Amino acid sequence: DAGVIQSPRHEVTEMGQEVTLRCKPISGHDYLFWYRQTMMRGLELLIYFNNNVPIDDSGMPEDRFSAKMPNASFSTLKIQPSEPRDSAVYFCASSSDISTDTQYFGPGTRLTVL
Amino acid sequence: DQQVKQNSPSLSVQEGRISILNCDYTNSMFDYFLWYKKYPAEGPTFLISISSIKDKNEDGRFTVFLNKSAKHLSLHIVPSQPGDSAVYFCAASDDGNQFYFGTGTSLTVIP
Numbered sequence: 001d002a003g004v005i006q007s008p009r010h011e012v013t014e015m016g017q018e019v020t021l022r023c024k025p026i027s028g029h030d031y032l033f034w035y036r037q038t039m040m041r042g043l044e045l046l047i048y049f050n051n052n053v054p055i056d057d058s059g060m061p062e063d064r065f066s067a068k069m070p071n072a073s074f075s076t077l078k079i080q081p082s083e084p085r086d087s088a089v090y091f092c093a094s095s096s097d098i099s100t101d102t103q104y105f106g107p108g109t110r111l112t113v114l
Numbered sequence: 115d116q117q118v119k120q121n122s123p124s125l126s127v128q129e130g131r132i133s134i135l136n137c138d139y140t141n142s143m144f145d146y147f148l149w150y151k152k153y154p155a156e157g158p159t160f161l162i163s164i165s166s167i168k169d170k171n172e173d174g175r176f177t178v179f180l181n182k183s184a185k186h187l188s189l190h191i192v193p194s195q196p197g198d199s200a201v202y203f204c205a206a207s208d209d210g211n212q213f214y215f216g217t218g219t220s221l222t223v224i225p
Binding site for chain 1: 157213214217
C-alpha cells in the first residue's frame with residue numbers, strides 16, 4: 001500500500017483565494033483525520049470522519065474551513081477565503097480502529113498564504 | 115514507506131513503574147524529534163522534544179533519549195501514573211517544517 005496520499009505537497013496562494021487540500025486514506029481504513037500543524041500551536045485536530053461521515057468538527061477554526069468525504073477513498077479540506085494566518089502544514093491521517101488510535105499520517109501539505 | 119516507526123502498537127505498565135516507548139527512523143537527516151500525547155477523541159498535544167545536538171532531554175517525569183547511530187529514540191516515563199494512559203506519537207523532522215509521524219503506541223498504566 002502506498003500509505004496515505006496528500007496533494008498538493010506545497011501550496012502557495014494569495015490572501016482571499018480558495019485553497020483545496022486533498023487526501024486519499026489507506027484502503028480499508030474507516031477513520032480519516034485532518035490536522036493542522038504550526039510552530040506556535042503544534043498539532044491540532046481539525047475534524048475526523050468515520051465511514052465518510054463527519055463525527056467531530058469542533059477543531060475547525062472557523063466557517064472559512066470546510067471538509068468533505070464524498071467516498072471512502074477521498075477527502076478534501078477547503079479554506080475559503082484563505083488568510084495569512086492559515087499558513088501551516090496540514091496533515092491527513094487514517095485509521096482502521098479508533099479504539100487503538102493507531103494512525104497513519106500522510107506527508108502533509110505545506111500551505112503558505114501571502 | 116514509513117520513515118518513522120513505532121513497532122509496538124500497545125504497552126501495559128504497572129503504576130509506579132517505568133514506561134518505555136520506542137521509535138525508530140530511517141532518515142539520517144532528521145535532526146529534530148517530538149513526542150505527542152493523545153487522549154481518546156482529542157487531538158494530540160505536544161509533550162517533549164529533542165534536537166540532534168543532544169542525546170537526552172528531561173522534563174519532570176518524562177525523558178527522551180536519542181541514539182543517532184542507531185536511529186532510535188525512546189520516551190521514558192518514571193514513575194508511570196494512570197493519567198499517563200494515552201496514545202503516544204513520535205515525529206521527526208529534517209528542517210523543522212516538515213514532520214513525519216509514527217503510527218502511535220497506546221500506553222495503559224494499570225493502577
